[in-house]
Amino acid sequence: MDSTASSLLLCPPPLLSLNKPNATNVSSSSSSSSSSSSSLVFDSASMRSQSKIPTQFIWPPCDRLQRLDELNEPVIDMREFARGDASVRRRSAALVRSVCTSHGFFQVVNHGIDPSLISAALESMDAFFALPLARKSKARRVPGSMSGYAGAHADRFSSKLPWKETLSFRYGNDGSGRPIVDYFASIPGEDFARMGEVYQKYCEAMHGVSMAIMELLATSLDVERTCFRRFFEGGSSIMRLNYYPPCQEPDLTLGTGPHCDPTALTILYQDQVGGLEVFTNQKWHSIRPRRDALVINIGDTFAALSNGRYKSCLHRAVVNQQSVRRSLAFFLCPKEDKVVRPPEGLLSRGGGDGGCGPRKYPDFTWSELLEFTQKHYRADTTTLQAFIQWLLSSSAS
């Protein structure tokens, strides 16, 4: 993220208390905090019968600034990259380098995912989110867990709530078992078992795409082709289904607030409704949905792996008055104890020859960043900077 741009156009992050373990931007005195006893219940069907949205969903004007243009970046053809000759591969890598140094967003086509698998994943979402609240609540996320159903994240926060429902679960690629099938089987009900099969296949497919993209990113940074693939071996990624109901006052709220993903790489499929926006050149830009494309966002962990050469993509999602919008987000994560450190090939080049100069971030483990975002900090536009300050202050004390 471009911090200059964000300080000009985005709400400044709340002041942090940086003493581990109490560092938080959601401290109990903050309006962002929530106690489970006072959680708002997000029942969008009944909320829609009211003319106004509850105040907890109203975002500050600086976060709601209108988008201006569409972002029309060229898309990357993954088949061409995989099968093309050296000059084709160089061209794709150069394109990726240019967008990742600028804003960290691109789209890929010919990614090899069967369109019927994407349709099945969207249909399963429809079936899940159409269930009565009491049934969905059987899968409710329990505090401290990454997995489960959440309405507007009202179990964690009490202001700037996103106008959406989510279902999240983990996908481990250590080759043991079928974790998503097992997760869905643990939620009572026949329908859930079928959904587990769909999302197991979907995550396996997304993991495959993410590894191909890691090769593309390695080529673009001119480091050993498989170094990032190997880095993510045995990791436990996160899948999130985002369901955005229509909203009677869409200009006052957001479906997903402005943030950079703390994870390494996000692969997002958005349906044809539209709503994803990316911040670059000091403006918000809409991303026109493409049926054939997957959206790729660089996340904070990859920004650190590239020693800050690549930007973590600052993005948000808006809602509308008429239609439900759905997105499928796969967040690639390394193994929790993996030390996040740029590859030697990048560091040894220093600032010249496409290198990236002195170290920009200290070593950290993915579990430290995950814990920071789960327990101490609500992911926003400056998560990585806040995390590094927290890490440094805690190691100094």
Ligand SMILES: O=C(O)CCC(=O)C(=O)O
């Ligand atoms: O729905 C979208 O387009 C964006 C979702 C997103 O940013 C997220 O789930 O973190």
